[in-house]
Amino acid sequence: MKEFAVFWGCTIQTRFPFLEKSTRIVLDEFNLPYKDIDGFTCCPEKSLVNNVDHASFVVTAARNVALVDELDYDLVSPCTGCVSNLATVKGELCSNPKEKAEVNELLKGVGREFKGTAKLQHLVPFFHDTVGVFAIKQKIKKDFAGMRIALHYGCHMIRPSHALRNDDPIAPVKFDNLIAALGAVSVQFPTKMMCCGQGLDRVDQHDLALQLARVKLKELKALEVDALVLCCPSCFLQFDNNQYLMEKEGEKLGVPVIYFTELLGLALGHTPEELGITAHRVDCAPFLKKWAECSGQAAASTMDDELNAQGAL
Amino acid sequence: MLELNLNMKLLEMCSKCGACYSICPSCTHLPGYDPRQVVADIVQGKFEKWLSSSSIWQCLECHYCLEMCYQHYGFENAMTALRTIATKRGLNPPQVKRGWDMFAKTGKLGEPALPARKKFGLPEPSKSGGEELKKVLDALKDRRGKGHH
Numbered sequence: 001m002k003e004f005a006v007f008w009g010c011t012i013q014t015r016f017p018f019l020e021k022s023t024r025i026v027l028d029e030f031n032l033p034y035k036d037i038d039g040f041t042c043c044p045e046k047s048l049v050n051n052v053d054h055a056s057f058v059v060t061a062a063r064n065v066a067l068v069d070e071l072d073y074d075l076v077s078p079c080t081g082c083v084s085n086l087a088t089v090k091g092e093l094c095s096n097p098k099e100k101a102e103v104n105e106l107l108k109g110v111g112r113e114f115k116g117t118a119k120l121q122h123l124v125p126f127f128h129d130t131v132g133v134f135a136i137k138q139k140i141k142k143d144f145a146g147m148r149i150a151l152h153y154g155c156h157m158i159r160p161s162h163a164l165r166n167d168d169p170i171a172p173v174k175f176d177n178l179i180a181a182l183g184a185v186s187v188q189f190p191t192k193m194m195c196c197g198q199g200l201d202r203v204d205q206h207d208l209a210l211q212l213a214r215v216k217l218k219e220l221k222a223l224e225v226d227a228l229v230l231c232c233p234s235c236f237l238q239f240d241n242n243q244y245l246m247e248k249e250g251e252k253l254g255v256p257v258i259y260f261t262e263l264l265g266l267a268l269g270h271t272p273e274e275l276g277i278t279a280h281r282v283d284c285a286p287f288l289k290k291w292a293e294c295s296g297q298a299a300a301s302t303m304d305d306e307l308n309a310q311g312a313l
Numbered sequence: 314m315l316e317l318n319l320n321m322k323l324l325e326m327c328s329k330c331g332a333c334y335s336i337c338p339s340c341t342h343l344p345g346y347d348p349r350q351v352v353a354d355i356v357q358g359k360f361e362k363w364l365s366s367s368s369i370w371q372c373l374e375c376h377y378c379l380e381m382c383y384q385h386y387g388f389e390n391a392m393t394a395l396r397t398i399a400t401k402r403g404l405n406p407p408q409v410k411r412g413w414d415m416f417a418k419t420g421k422l423g424e425p426a427l428p429a430r431k432k433f434g435l436p437e438p439s440k441s442g443g444e445e446l447k448k449v450l451d452a453l454k455d456r457r458g459k460g461h462h
Contacts, residue, residue, distance in 0.1 A: 049413070
């Protein structure tokens with residue numbers, strides 16, 4: 001497997017260091033050749049930087065990609081936004097040699113060159129495609145049989161598809177496959193592919209951000225799912241923090257929000273404390289309680305005992 | 314192409330289409346949000362009134378319109394262009410200015426939370442490329458100053 005740099009992004013390192021922790025735990029568990037490299041900046045955030053100045057958006061992303069190009073590493077990120085933004089710019093520059101030359105002229109001043117050779121992947125499709133469902137299954141210590149998980153892909157894990165090219169942009173399956181590999185049921189529901197709406201919080205429209213969060217959370221409450229699982233710090237902010245804010249105002253929806261790396265970490269035998277699940281705003285105890293009950297009930301297969309038993313002929 | 318441009322021919326089609334409406338999260342959940350009207354006004358040169366509207370900031374940039382678009386264009390491009398002009402005129406939401414200032418100053422949107430890193434036993438954060446990025450962005454400014462657009 002090719003070595004890869006992890007692009008942590010601003011949101012995880014600023015607001016949710018425990019998500020970095022659980023990501024490192026699962027990367028270590030699979031002995032993956034990941035690197036921390038110096039020199040990254042904000043990806044940059046599209047809804048902010050691209051809206052203000054497209055050229056700044058392009059050169060900032062191109063410089064970040066140049067860092068991994070130079071080292072001949074690939075790049076993996078546990079943030080959907082970061083990967084989507086970097087890939088969008090990579091796609092724009094690789095299909096436009098004139099613009100690429102303009103950008104490289106600017107980067108030359110600091111000794112960098114954007115080549116666009118590094119593969120840029122989000123952590124979920126990376127685990128699906130590069131680590132593989134089979135390898136994951138082999139390592140599971142305690143699966144999630146009997147658990148009902150609602151998945152939230154996060155728009156930028158899969159779109160824009162021309163830049164990311166990792167799954168179907170309307171009806172993706174890879175995250176679902178991983179949930180199935182962990183033994184849980186990925187519940188299908190009408191708002192599954194709906195955007196979280198966190199973007200509204202970044203443009204001073206907090207009430208509307210809550211309105212969008214409410215649509216999905218109410219549906220999940222009615223469906224009595226055990227958790228909402230996602231892998232994007234922005235979606236996490238929307239469903240964990242904003243759900244907590246609604247709770248404080250007396251609107252309790254009670255949907256535990258679990259990051260993919262935390263779910264995987266639990267299956268590999270790590271504790272909720274180690275993984276930082278206890279640092280969430282919305283209480284995850286009901287999810288963990290249900291999980292304990294499920295594994296208590298699961299009848300152990302007697303297959304191996306039968307096979308190893310004496311008495312053939 | 315480093316500077317933003319709109320394709321008016323594609324936008325004209327866009328103003329009459331709406332293939333993305335049933336999947337656009339803002340179209341389906343935010344009353345009054347009607348990008349086709351915004352696009353029609355752009356095509357007719359009457360975009361001014363939208364610059365101060367909160368509506369243009371309600372596009373979530375989920376890229377569904379791009380995926381659904383028969384032209385592979387999407388009205389998101391139009392919203393981005395309006396936001397850029399609105400920001401040039403100081404009509405942006407205050408939070409956008411705060412975010413931009415932070416980005417321009419540090420190259421990031423926040424600094425690693427050190428006490429929490431310690432608590433979780435995380436290594437020292439990698440060095441930021443903020444200073445180097447600043448040089449690149451300054452070079453971009455110079456280039457524009459010399460009339461390259």
